[in-house]
Amino acid sequence: MTGESTMVSIYIMGKQYEVPDGVTIMKAMEFAGYRFIRGCGCRGGFCGACGTVYRTPGNFRLKVGLACATMVEAGMHLAQIPFYPANRAAYDLQALAPTLGTLRQHYPEMTRCLGCNQCTRICPQGLPVMDYIAAAQCGDLEKTAHQSFDCIMCGLCASRCPAEIVQYNVGILARRLFGRHIAPPARHLAQRVQDIEAGKFDDELERLMRMGREELQKRYYARDIE
Amino acid sequence: MSIPYFPGCTLHVKAKALDDSTRAALAVLGLELSGLPEWTCCGTVFPLARNNYIGMVASARILANAAKQGDGRLVTVCSFCYHVLKRVNHAVRNSDEARTKLNDYLEEDYDGQLRVLHPLELLRDEVGFGALRNRVGAGLKGTRVACYYGCMLSRPAAEMDFGDPEDPAVMEKFVAALGGEPADFSWKTKCCGSYQVLNEQGLVAGRVKDIFQAAAAGGAQVIITSCPLCQYNLEAHSEADNHSRIPVLYFAQLLGIALEIPINKLGLAGRYADPEALLQGARR
Amino acid sequence: MYTPEMLGLVKTVEQSRERRLKETFPRLTAEEKTNILRSYHPDYMEGSMRPVMVGPNAGDSMPHAHADLLESRSLADVDGLPLDKVDYDVDVLVIGGGGAGTAAALLAAEEGAGVLLATKLRHGDANTMMAEGGIQAADKENDSPAIHYLDAMGGGGFTNIPELVRALVADAPRCIQWLESLGCMFSKDPDGTMNSNHGGGTSRKRMHFAHDYTGAEIMRTLRDEARNRGIRVVEFSPAVELLTDELGQCAGAVLYNLETGQYLIVRAKTAVIATGGSGRLHINDSPTTNHYGATADGLVIAYRAGARLVFLDATQFHPTGVAFPEQIVGQLVTEKVRGLGAQLVNIDGEQFIYPLETRDAVSSAIIRECRERRKGIGVPSGYGVWLDSPMIETIHGKGTIEKELPAMFRQYIRFGINMAELPIIVYPTLHYQNGGILINDKAESGVPNLYVAGEASGGVHGRNRLMGNSLLDIIVFGRRAGKNAAEKAKSVRLGSLTLEHTKRFNEELRQLGLGRRVAPILLPDYRGKISG
Ligand SMILES: Cc1cc2nc3c(=O)[nH]c(=O)nc-3n(C[C@H](O)[C@H](O)[C@H](O)COP(=O)(O)OP(=O)(O)OC[C@H]3O[C@@H](n4cnc5c(N)ncnc54)[C@H](O)[C@@H]3O)c2cc1C
Ligand code: SF4
Ligand code: SF4
Numbered sequence A: 001m002t003g004e005s006t007m008v009s010i011y012i013m014g015k016q017y018e019v020p021d022g023v024t025i026m027k028a029m030e031f032a033g034y035r036f037i038r039g040c041g042c043r044g045g046f047c048g049a050c051g052t053v054y055r056t057p058g059n060f061r062l063k064v065g066l067a068c069a070t071m072v073e074a075g076m077h078l079a080q081i082p083f084y085p086a087n088r089a090a091y092d093l094q095a096l097a098p099t100l101g102t103l104r105q106h107y108p109e110m111t112r113c114l115g116c117n118q119c120t121r122i123c124p125q126g127l128p129v130m131d132y133i134a135a136a137q138c139g140d141l142e143k144t145a146h147q148s149f150d151c152i153m154c155g156l157c158a159s160r161c162p163a164e165i166v167q168y169n170v171g172i173l174a175r176r177l178f179g180r181h182i183a184p185p186a187r188h189l190a191q192r193v194q195d196i197e198a199g200k201f202d203d204e205l206e207r208l209m210r211m212g213r214e215e216l217q218k219r220y221y222a223r224d225i226e
Numbered sequence B: 001m002s003i004p005y006f007p008g009c010t011l012h013v014k015a016k017a018l019d020d021s022t023r024a025a026l027a028v029l030g031l032e033l034s035g036l037p038e039w040t041c042c043g044t045v046f047p048l049a050r051n052n053y054i055g056m057v058a059s060a061r062i063l064a065n066a067a068k069q070g071d072g073r074l075v076t077v078c079s080f081c082y083h084v085l086k087r088v089n090h091a092v093r094n095s096d097e098a099r100t101k102l103n104d105y106l107e108e109d110y111d112g113q114l115r116v117l118h119p120l121e122l123l124r125d126e127v128g129f130g131a132l133r134n135r136v137g138a139g140l141k142g143t144r145v146a147c148y149y150g151c152m153l154s155r156p157a158a159e160m161d162f163g164d165p166e167d168p169a170v171m172e173k174f175v176a177a178l179g180g181e182p183a184d185f186s187w188k189t190k191c192c193g194s195y196q197v198l199n200e201q202g203l204v205a206g207r208v209k210d211i212f213q214a215a216a217a218g219g220a221q222v223i224i225t226s227c228p229l230c231q232y233n234l235e236a237h238s239e240a241d242n243h244s245r246i247p248v249l250y251f252a253q254l255l256g257i258a259l260e261i262p263i264n265k266l267g268l269a270g271r272y273a274d275p276e277a278l279l280q281g282a283r284r
Numbered sequence C: 001m002y003t004p005e006m007l008g009l010v011k012t013v014e015q016s017r018e019r020r021l022k023e024t025f026p027r028l029t030a031e032e033k034t035n036i037l038r039s040y041h042p043d044y045m046e047g048s049m050r051p052v053m054v055g056p057n058a059g060d061s062m063p064h065a066h067a068d069l070l071e072s073r074s075l076a077d078v079d080g081l082p083l084d085k086v087d088y089d090v091d092v093l094v095i096g097g098g099g100a101g102t103a104a105a106l107l108a109a110e111e112g113a114g115v116l117l118a119t120k121l122r123h124g125d126a127n128t129m130m131a132e133g134g135i136q137a138a139d140k141e142n143d144s145p146a147i148h149y150l151d152a153m154g155g156g157g158f159t160n161i162p163e164l165v166r167a168l169v170a171d172a173p174r175c176i177q178w179l180e181s182l183g184c185m186f187s188k189d190p191d192g193t194m195n196s197n198h199g200g201g202t203s204r205k206r207m208h209f210a211h212d213y214t215g216a217e218i219m220r221t222l223r224d225e226a227r228n229r230g231i232r233v234v235e236f237s238p239a240v241e242l243l244t245d246e247l248g249q250c251a252g253a254v255l256y257n258l259e260t261g262q263y264l265i266v267r268a269k270t271a272v273i274a275t276g277g278s279g280r281l282h283i284n285d286s287p288t289t290n291h292y293g294a295t296a297d298g299l300v301i302a303y304r305a306g307a308r309l310v311f312l313d314a315t316q317f318h319p320t321g322v323a324f325p326e327q328i329v330g331q332l333v334t335e336k337v338r339g340l341g342a343q344l345v346n347i348d349g350e351q352f353i354y355p356l357e358t359r360d361a362v363s364s365a366i367i368r369e370c371r372e373r374r375k376g377i378g379v380p381s382g383y384g385v386w387l388d389s390p391m392i393e394t395i396h397g398k399g400t401i402e403k404e405l406p407a408m409f410r411q412y413i414r415f416g417i418n419m420a421e422l423p424i425i426v427y428p429t430l431h432y433q434n435g436g437i438l439i440n441d442k443a444e445s446g447v448p449n450l451y452v453a454g455e456a457s458g459g460v461h462g463r464n465r466l467m468g469n470s471l472l473d474i475i476v477f478g479r480r481a482g483k484n485a486a487e488k489a490k491s492v493r494l495g496s497l498t499l500e501h502t503k504r505f506n507e508e509l510r511q512l513g514l515g516r517r518v519a520p521i522l523l524p525d526y527r528g529k530i531s532g
């Protein structure tokens, strides 16, 4: 992997371009002359805007990657899937119970999972998507929440699901139910909020705000560190 | 001894009592069930169309993964799971086409050699009903028990291999081993209405009524089943229509009682019908 | 994958690890810190800045990239644009769908306002989504808002605006609790106690996190909630100009539909600018950690309407950007890696800076180590230093990296480097816009009815922001902006919509012979090149 790069041919939606070897699909597409509007968000593997499907010569398999985090391969045929329609339920989180019933009520199609595993195969984050849907089907919200935690909601799993499930929306519902209703609230946090609202720190903050730079600086460099 | 175990979706929440009581009772008898690491729903229905392989994929994967545990057996207790897994396993073992298609899709190499076992079979073959009899107290002595197999356990006979499809006997032998008396029960393999409960409450209510009447006619003090849906249908409708106060327990709960396992470990909270009388008899 | 030469150099790091595990590198004194910043921080690099010629900050020094933008004419044809057909008529217009904007929209809606959120890319395609390390709040027994205040002030070189810092630290616990109540999955102990770590410049462990997807977890939760509340969002429609009325009050904005090329007119009683930072301006040709839309649009349009900017001459370089592999150069290696105990090490296997100094100081030290002392490791894009990540596994146990830093781990393993076993190579990267549009503690800018929150604002962090105070800032001031903008909207009477302020600005530019470029630029242009 060095600076001077050889060129390879790639096919963007069937059209051939010569791009430097060893760069990401995203950078290669820009090199080829694309200026993204869709299909590019964070450029760092966090937003799920750049889901890309591709095939390489002599291989029947459909491959997948985030354009911002996947290297080009010679001869690859690629297309981005920047958007895929999804079914999403609206809900009032505060009023829900963290149960299987809640999941099913909002996403009844969840139980249609056939176990085909296409979702897990395609997930560019390498998540066990089928397993987190399986856990949801059993009402194991905690497992769904943890197994789906690294989901960047790229939508690729939903694009492949024969049961028409939108896995990532099931995932976020489970995570929010878990975060709100199952994980215990932080007591120290509630206590501190109460203290602040009671004005417990007001005087000290006032004093600091009025303090000259020198005095502040002295205190800063003398502060003890945990 | 630890045996690979497939709990199934329903046992995680709705029928947790079946999972708890099965694990607890078998553990007392020295059989440790170890849940498969990752698993999905079995599909709950065996596809009616012979070549609907997509409907068998989930079960085939479960079986292939279970085979990798190297034990040669897979235990499952829910009647639906047992039914589907056993039939898919049968298909993989006996149909070249099913085996090839499923393995190709899954990228596995599974030959169907796993033995899919119901805990009743384990009790019969691993523990032995004779040994079981020596192990339990006299708490259930004389208790009349209706053995409700429902429609999933014994049919189709060629694939399920669970005894006579219309008149299986393993549950009765099990009851006898616990010291109870199997009641005469003509409805023991009739369907309770199953998933029709979602669309046709009336149909299920009618069937449930017949089932209770048949059990009562045989003098049953308790009905046992291994099916979460039968259990649900029976109890839900017995309460609604007030047919009967005959409690409906999982067979494993009855086993637990006979083994004097504390009832909180058996999920016996007496939600619909009250098994308390029975328990008192058992505890004497 | 590392080259064989690099793997050879790794040996030196491994051999010194046992010794270093017991060693604490001394912290900088006040004087040493001043010196190292003066000599090595990019802000002080000769020729990197110039005074801007027009507008409220005329005469103030700032990076060329920012000055270029502020001296550019409108992107839209402001003379020809009809303003009589209003496409959206709302109480509160929120510009920017990152964390600050979404928090503002939620609070404004809660106050009963009719809200429109306009954003450039998709809702959530934002720097917020990328934040890994954590969010600060003084909510533990041994900590207090006052200690947090002192840390933030010291981090900012005592230049921060006191009323803003006070708002930041005093609202912090409330904000974390709000996120918790929305179901944000913070990393917690089984009893609910928040896990918390150190960050650079903190004197207490007050960095809350959700593994290393902290920003993503906050962003997707807020976005999900906005969807639940039915807040109207227009995507791919950046604001390209603010609208004012005859009184010079902000009265809405002109949006540009990137997909159809049409302009949309939004009349709004109040507006919130939450357009985030400016990493994609590539100041000093530096690579950046920022998302694709970080192009300072909000500063440009607010400036034309008369808003003052502060601290634009202070740019935050994150000390640990990826220096290798080449494909992801400039992307972030979260500070949490150092928070968990990884040390910075030169080619000889020696430490050269206390790893959790403030970012400006650590960046300067790395630059010194490579440039002056020539103890960097050569990489295709220049040089870098080791960040000894395997130490984390030694200190906290095997598997910690995969568990606590899944995003980082994934980022490297995609390119064949297992950071749990091998140290990684880092170099400072353009990360954060410390300054921005001047606000007060109500999140008001100097322009009537115009509020600003988040990275687009300036003053909260002074000249240098601490890790974890930005995610905090966007929630604290996003909420304040939303609430106050909704409150204000109730009493606002607007005149007719105009673009007079822009026309005047364009005219001023023309007279000065400036304005050959257009702005906002909306998106960087990487066509035909390999971007940094
Ligand atoms: C890689 C990375 C890691 C970070 N880690 C941390 C951390 O650990 N802790 C911490 O506290 N901070 C961290 N930060 C900083 C912090 O994430 C950001 O400063 C903060 O999230 C900014 O939030 P924001 O809402 O102000 O802006 P953003 O989240 O960037 O949102 C701005 C939004 O406005 C949109 N927009 C831009 N121009 C226009 C326009 N003209 N019209 C309409 N919309 C527009 C953008 O596309 C974007 O959606 C990190 C930043 C980065 C880049
Ligand atoms: S689970 Fe689905 S939406 Fe989430 S990252 Fe994987 S493929 Fe994308
Ligand atoms: S793609 Fe759909 S049907 Fe297939 S395993 Fe995933 S969720 Fe189930």
Ligand code: FES
Residues within 6 Å of the ligand: A039, A040, A041, A042, A043, A044, A045, A046, A047, A048, A049, A050, A051, A066, A067, A068, A069, A152
């Ligand atoms: S651009 Fe955000 S994940 Fe690739």
